[in-house]
Amino acid sequence: MRKSTSCDSFRQKMLDISRQVTRSIAVLLLAAGCTPSEDGADTRMPGADAEDGGTDSGQSRAAEGDEDRGEVDAGEDGGCTPEARECDGDVARVCASDGSRWNSLRCAGGCEAGECAPLSLETGWSVHQFRLTDDSIKTEANYSFAMDGLIATQSANPMPSVYYNETSLPEGIRVSGSFGVHATQDDDLIGFVFGWQDAQRFYLFDWKQATQDDPCGLAEVGAALKVVQASSPLESCEDFWTSAGTEHVTTLVGNEQNPTGWQDHTVYELVLEFRPGDIHVQILQGTEVVVDIRSDDTTFRSGKFGFFNYSQEAVRYELFSISPI
Numbered sequence: 001m002r003k004s005t006s007c008d009s010f011r012q013k014m015l016d017i018s019r020q021v022t023r024s025i026a027v028l029l030l031a032a033g034c035t036p037s038e039d040g041a042d043t044r045m046p047g048a049d050a051e052d053g054g055t056d057s058g059q060s061r062a063a064e065g066d067e068d069r070g071e072v073d074a075g076e077d078g079g080c081t082p083e084a085r086e087c088d089g090d091v092a093r094v095c096a097s098d099g100s101r102w103n104s105l106r107c108a109g110g111c112e113a114g115e116c117a118p119l120s121l122e123t124g125w126s127v128h129q130f131r132l133t134d135d136s137i138k139t140e141a142n143y144s145f146a147m148d149g150l151i152a153t154q155s156a157n158p159m160p161s162v163y164y165n166e167t168s169l170p171e172g173i174r175v176s177g178s179f180g181v182h183a184t185q186d187d188d189l190i191g192f193v194f195g196w197q198d199a200q201r202f203y204l205f206d207w208k209q210a211t212q213d214d215p216c217g218l219a220e221v222g223a224a225l226k227v228v229q230a231s232s233p234l235e236s237c238e239d240f241w242t243s244a245g246t247e248h249v250t251t252l253v254g255n256e257q258n259p260t261g262w263q264d265h266t267v268y269e270l271v272l273e274f275r276p277g278d279i280h281v282q283i284l285q286g287t288e289v290v291v292d293i294r295s296d297d298t299t300f301r302s303g304k305f306g307f308f309n310y311s312q313e314a315v316r317y318e319l320f321s322i323s324p325i
């Protein structure tokens with residue numbers, strides 16, 4: 001049923017307010033110290049599995065064999081009000097900009113005002129460790145959790161690793177959440193993956209605090225967007241370290257366009273919008289945009305989302321949500 005323009009405008013305002021309230025409550029909870037104590041935090045130490053040169057440690061046994069649970073069949077014809085949002089139980093639905101169809105996603109953390117609420121970073125995620133043959137770092141990534149899984153901290157100084165949500169996502173997602181390095185120690189690579197097909201095919205956004213030239217190549221300060229496509233497991237540090245890319249890794253948007261490094265003890269906000277051939281990554285510090293990357297690359301139309309880390313300890317992730325757009 002179509003609604004009048006004034007109703008749409010009012011509805012949008014109410015949705016915006018609702019989103020702000022949801023987020024404010026979570027922030028207030030944090031500020032009030034409503035966080036499990038340190039020894040109450042759950043810690044995962046991924047097990048070894050050299051099958052594909054890396055490790056995939058499923059953290060949600062219940063989710064095994066049910067990888068498509070997040071994706072919902074659009075299945076409804078007949079049109080809708082462009083940009084309209086609604087919840088159908090725990091399914092968030094948004095009407096496409098041309099009003100032709102709904103884009104839907106089952107929200108692991110529940111649906112509120114047509115948006116997916118922050119999801120648990122503890123349940124329904126897996127870690128993939130890239131076991132390199134030419135790097136001295138043999139430490140695995142180590143994630144621990146607080147506030148019922150809404151906060152995750154990667155504490156190790158690890159080999160390249162991806163910590164990804166197992167939900168299959170539709171074409172057209174927005175991911176938002178806060179993150180930062182809460183230490184002065186080190187200046188290495190943090191970031192995100194999306195369009196994740198498997199450990200040889202994905203988009204990689206990475207961000208370095210300071211330039212470093214070493215035997216693995218030149219890693220330049222700043223943020224970059226890359227697409228990884230390899231016919232065999234990634235086993236060389238060069239693939240993850242070299243800003244210029246390798247035969248397996250193509251740099252789509254280089255560090256020179258976003259040369260600002262991340263700062264210690266600073267909370268950043270990720271806003272990623274990923275549609276087929278339309279990628280937009282923004283990192284904000286407060287209201288200031290410190291990284292802005294766009295690409296019309298079409299290699300992957302959709303895929304899973306995750307955190308990336310190469311040799312950077314004390315990275316904290318808070319209140320991440322993935323919604324359809």
Ligand SMILES: [Ca+2]
Pocket residue numbers: 183184185186187209264
């Ligand atoms: Ca530092």
Ligand SMILES: [Ca+2]
Pocket residue numbers: 157186187188310311312313
């Ligand atoms: Ca390091």
